[in-house]
Amino acid sequence: MDRLMRLFDDRITPFLVKIGENRYMIGVKDGMIVTIPFTIIGSLFLIIAYFPVKAWTDFIQPYQAVLTVPVSVTFDMLGVIAVIGISYHLAKNYGLDPILSAILSLIAFLIVQTGKVGQEYTLTIDNFGTKGIFAAIIVAIISVEILRFMLKRNWVIRMPASVPATISKSFELLTPLAVVIMFFWLIRVVIGIDINHVLNLLFSPLVFSLNTLWGILLFMLLRSLLWCVGIHGAAVLSVADPIFLQMLGANTSAVTHGDPVPFITAAGFMNYVFIGGGGATLMLVVFMLFSKDKGLRTLGKLCLPGSIFEINEPVVFGVPVVLNPIMMIPYILGNIILTFTTYLVMYFGLIGKPVVNVPFTMPPILMQYLSSGGDWRAAVYGVIEIIISAVIYYPFFKALEKQRLNQGQQGGEQHESDLTQPMNG
Amino acid sequence: MRLKILLACIAGMSTGLLVERMNESLIKKGRNDISVQAVSMDKLDKDFVQQYDVVLIGPQARFKAPAIQKMCAEFNIHSGVIPMDIYGNLDGERAIAFAFQLSNDGENHEP
Numbered sequence: 001m002d003r004l005m006r007l008f009d010d011r012i013t014p015f016l017v018k019i020g021e022n023r024y025m026i027g028v029k030d031g032m033i034v035t036i037p038f039t040i041i042g043s044l045f046l047i048i049a050y051f052p053v054k055a056w057t058d059f060i061q062p063y064q065a066v067l068t069v070p071v072s073v074t075f076d077m078l079g080v081i082a083v084i085g086i087s088y089h090l091a092k093n094y095g096l097d098p099i100l101s102a103i104l105s106l107i108a109f110l111i112v113q114t115g116k117v118g119q120e121y122t123l124t125i126d127n128f129g130t131k132g133i134f135a136a137i138i139v140a141i142i143s144v145e146i147l148r149f150m151l152k153r154n155w156v157i158r159m160p161a162s163v164p165a166t167i168s169k170s171f172e173l174l175t176p177l178a179v180v181i182m183f184f185w186l187i188r189v190v191i192g193i194d195i196n197h198v199l200n201l202l203f204s205p206l207v208f209s210l211n212t213l214w215g216i217l218l219f220m221l222l223r224s225l226l227w228c229v230g231i232h233g234a235a236v237l238s239v240a241d242p243i244f245l246q247m248l249g250a251n252t253s254a255v256t257h258g259d260p261v262p263f264i265t266a267a268g269f270m271n272y273v274f275i276g277g278g279g280a281t282l283m284l285v286v287f288m289l290f291s292k293d294k295g296l297r298t299l300g301k302l303c304l305p306g307s308i309f310e311i312n313e314p315v316v317f318g319v320p321v322v323l324n325p326i327m328m329i330p331y332i333l334g335n336i337i338l339t340f341t342t343y344l345v346m347y348f349g350l351i352g353k354p355v356v357n358v359p360f361t362m363p364p365i366l367m368q369y370l371s372s373g374g375d376w377r378a379a380v381y382g383v384i385e386i387i388i389s390a391v392i393y394y395p396f397f398k399a400l401e402k403q404r405l406n407q408g409q410q411g412g413e414q415h416e417s418d419l420t421q422p423m424n425g
Numbered sequence: 426m427r428l429k430i431l432l433a434c435i436a437g438m439s440t441g442l443l444v445e446r447m448n449e450s451l452i453k454k455g456r457n458d459i460s461v462q463a464v465s466m467d468k469l470d471k472d473f474v475q476q477y478d479v480v481l482i483g484p485q486a487r488f489k490a491p492a493i494q495k496m497c498a499e500f501n502i503h504s505g506v507i508p509m510d511i512y513g514n515l516d517g518e519r520a521i522a523f524a525f526q527l528s529n530d531g532e533n534h535e536p
Contacts, residue, residue: 009487017488030467230509232485235435235466302515306442313439313485318513361438 001323008229016226016236023093025239027144028137031086032242035078036357039245042074042252043356050255051374052352068256075252076125078245079132083109087140094148100173104180105143111184112139112195121189127196130249133242134199139184146183147176207243213343216265220273220339224332227278230322234278244269251355255373261353264346268354268371273338275364275382275389277312279331280338282364283390285315287397293404309361319400326403330396334389341388342381351378427458429476430524432507433493434483437465443507446517459521469493471500479524480504484512503527 019025049060049067060067074081084102091101112135115124127135150156156175159168187193209215219240223233247266254261276282285307288300296319303314321327345351352372362370365382372378430447432440440463447461464473466489474480480497482490487506497504505527511519 013488033467227485230484231488232435232483235486236488299514306439311438311442313434313483314442314513314515316513317484317509318515320509320513322509 005229013231020239024141027086027090029238030089034085035081038074039357042071045070071256075249076129078130078249079128079136082133083136083140087144090144097169101144105140108143108180108184109139112188130246133246134203135196143180146180150176211263211265220335224335228328255355264353266354271367272342275385276307277310280334280389281312281315282307284393291401293401308363326400330393333392351381426460428478430461430479431477432463432481433466434486435466437463440483443515446515447520450517475500479528482506484509
């Protein structure tokens with residue numbers, strides 16, 4: 001078991017962290033986080049405008065267009081918000097002026113999203129949303145890199161020291177801005193390469209594979225294994241977040257345009273799976289509440305409030321799941337089996353796919369209901385998931401309980417003395 | 426304030442649970458000279474950590490610990506990864522003891 005932990009701590013995690021923790025990925029991650037509040041508010045309007053109850057849709061029909069405006073300016077502007085967010089955070093990380101960098105990148109993004117309609121050049125607003133997310137990422141990185149490179153080489157116009165900082169900073173931006181605009185203008189307008197389209201093509205295999213059953217199962221397995229050695233799976237694998245978020249954006253625009261919802265594994269899919277947190281540990285906590293073992297009962301009470309809101313670190317480290325063969329099995333099974341069933345019920349259209357961005361702390365059942373945009377069948381499925389997870393955990397919980405009861409008095413006393421240790425170091 | 430303790434994990438959620446327990450334990454002991462706060466990892470920068478005496482990192486975020494500990498060491502702030510059993514049992518009392526242990530740097534002061 002220790003060897004498993006060392007394998008992850010020494011090899012696998014550092015490798016994944018290396019991918020996830022380079023400057024670009026951090027910038028992308030932080031920048032994408034900027035989009036979340038906007039999508040949550042956009043989602044609220046989406047639920048109101050498209051709440052799937054016939055009486056309601058009939059009533060709201062005349063106002064649907066009005067209610068869709070806040071959805072359009074959030075979800076359909078995800079690319080714009082992302083390019084600002086990503087370049088801001090990347091620049092901040094480099095110690096560059098974040099707001100000027102953000103505007104610089106936004107302008108570059110607008111050039112990339114310029115298209116020729118007849119003889120006129122116009123902005124392709126269709127690409128401002130999720131279709132432009134990958135372009136937003138690449139444009140932000142290139143623009144900030146050009147700015148940084150030119151500042152480092154001193155290829156900028158410097159003002160005398162007596163000039164106020166804000167003014168001299170604006171002047172410093174002149175040459176990089178010219179270079180950035182020329183760079184994207186040459187590629188997009190003069191040569192005529194559709195950068196947005198090319199990038200979407202390049203990223204499409206990744207999007208495609210993460211939206212397949214086997215792709216998402218593999219992703220979930222890796223995430224579960226990371227937690228089994230006590231490492232925050234979601235944080236280490238956050239590299240994939242922009243992709244899942246892009247899928248959610250595509251789903252949401254599909255709803256507002258009346259198209260079929262395309263992606264199953266869009267952001268929020270995993271929240272269907274994580275009943276009471278990763279590994280679907282809610283029912284384990286409930287079993288613990290009624291355990292014959294006093295320690296488990298106490299821990300159950302401790303874990304319950306967090307678990308209702310899908311926070312289960314106390315379960316993972318307290319029971320523990322970490323490096324505990326008895327509990328690692330149901331933890332992994334919980335994720336894998338529920339991913340499997342959730343994927344299938346969505347695939348066959350039995351419940352709605354994720355279309356709404358719901359904070360991950362939303363309690364189960366309510367979570368499925370809201371994520372699917374108010375599909376009552378998704379709520380029923382949430383109840384079924386709770387039953388499935390109870391079946392998965394029960395035998396392992398019994399084994400754990402027996403093990404703890406057998407350990408008997410000695411273990412118990414040990415724990416007590418730990419608790420009563422004096423507070424000094 | 427005698428000791429300002431900062432807890433950090435990925436979203437500041439689960440450390441938040443532990444902070445609640447630590448505060449309960451402090452109130453029970455009548456210690457109002459110790460403050461405890463939880464934040465998400467991305468808040469930790471040079472300006473922010475300098476407001477604290479001890480920085481405790483959630484075990485699930487231990488892959489971030491080397492960078493954070495290096496930053497803390499620059500300002501002589503003590504830091505460490507919270508042991509898993511303390512974290513899992515939301516053991517506020519031992520978490521405080523752990524913070525003191527780090528801040529005393531092995532010396533045996535009464536808190």
